[in-house]
Amino acid sequence: MAHRWKNDLTHDDVTPHAAFLNRRQIMAGMAGAGLATTLGSGQARAATLEPDSFEVITTYNNFYEFGTGKDDPAKNAHMLTTKPWTVTIDGMVDNPGDYSFQDIMSQMTVEERIYRFRCVEAWSMVVPWNGFELADLLNMAGVKSGAKYVAFETLYRPEEMPGQRFRTLDWPYVEGLRLDEAMHPLTIMATGIYGQDIPNQNGAPMRLVVPWKYGFKSIKSVVKITLTDKEPPTSWNKANSREYGFYSNVNPNVDHPRWSQASERTIGGGLFARRKETLMFNGYEDEVASLYEGMDLAKFY
Amino acid sequence: MVNTFNTYLRKIPTWVLYVLGAAYPVWLLYQGLTGGLGVDPVKVMEHALGERALQLLILGLAVTPLRQRVGLNLMKFRRAIGVIAFFYVFAHLLVWLVLDVQILSQVWADILKRPYVTIGMAGFLVMIPLAVTSNNWSVRKLGPTWRKLHKLTYAACLLGGVHFVWLVKGFQLEPLIYLGLIVGLLATRFPNRNKRMAGVQKA
16 A cells, blocks of 8 residues: 655644634634744645635535536535445456445545645635545555556536536546556545535545646546556546646646646635745645656646 | 617616716625625626626627617617726726736736737727727717727627637637627628628619
8 A cells, every 4th residue: 555645734724614713813823833833844834825614615616517607516516416326446457346435435544634726727725625545445446457547537417417418528527647646645535525525516425636736637526437558538638638738737837828827816815815826736746746757747737 | 669668768867877887896896805706706806897898898789780670779878888898898907917916927928928818908908099089079089080990899899709718618608609799799780881882883
């Protein structure tokens, strides 16, 4: 199993769901925490992060299956049936088959991961996910040697997902990772937020989270996982390959043709929130840069 | 029906439009400051102003065909519609510049590098001479040139429509509806011209 990843964001970086505290109080509290913990650069960086409330995380979503507006998913996702839920794991695995969500959960260790979340549209938030390492799920299925990539697929059910009635994208939504990215301990399948079941608009009951990549790589409401030896197609790459590469790593030095990626707007900070600089690999450079050693990241964007 | 409508419209003074037009951004700002625009008030303001501007531009384009084909007379309000549209485009630009991008060097880079921003900016620039000459004095002073100059509205509308289509991700319906309306309304100008030209040839 892959080595365990140590979180550098703590509960201090999160607004407790139960208590929607006054922003000033939170900021004052964080300033105090920042002075007290001048340990590592990671912690110092974490102390400057703006926390995001449950409300921000669950009402500001891109989930085009429910509409292209940021508030459409929160409005429409209640139509989605998530019980029962089955995930098909197939391709180059020892134990292919249909796994029920409960079945998977009974074998996985769920933990909390507080991650930065950076959208390709140059906005960001901080999310306290609950989930398990994808590596554990892949190991359960038994990855065969020779497999190089993992392909994912989102549910296609237009009667419950009104956005799928219009071809904004080529449905169903598909995504993919290289096997080493998928096995990386930072990569999780999220099943909760703030200790609760993940809301439908955030990708219930089970979604991928790859914190060093733009948000759209973290495919939601996963129904199929396929191990393959070929680079799988990805939805945004199919829609516009010039703008959305297979890797889509957060990189302040490689601009999207329509957005500078050098800085980001933090959601939830109100009308006058300052922009902040975008960190290489979304702040996870120490952990993941080695995966891309020798690659020209401007070419493999 | 249309005549009753026209009678009522004639009674509305144009200043009412200007007051309502000016109140809208103030109301947006108030909502943004008090949490009424959700968790991302900057984008809501930016998009609302841009969409309102585009809707007004389309309404402005519709004034002539509505009068010719439906008999609905909005001519009296056309100037106010155009001026308020310009005001919203300007406010939209300010929100983008001050609240969204914030960094001046990045603003400039975006204008040069991002085609949809370049197009939006071109649309704004095209509207400046229109806004400046939207007074009686200019109409008198410029004479027939004024009519020619104000054909730039067509360019502004097209640039605005393309700006919207280009900035959204994926294949989305709403911006295409706007662009379709703009192209459709511009197309209504061409048969007239053909007829007129046919008339000239006959003569």
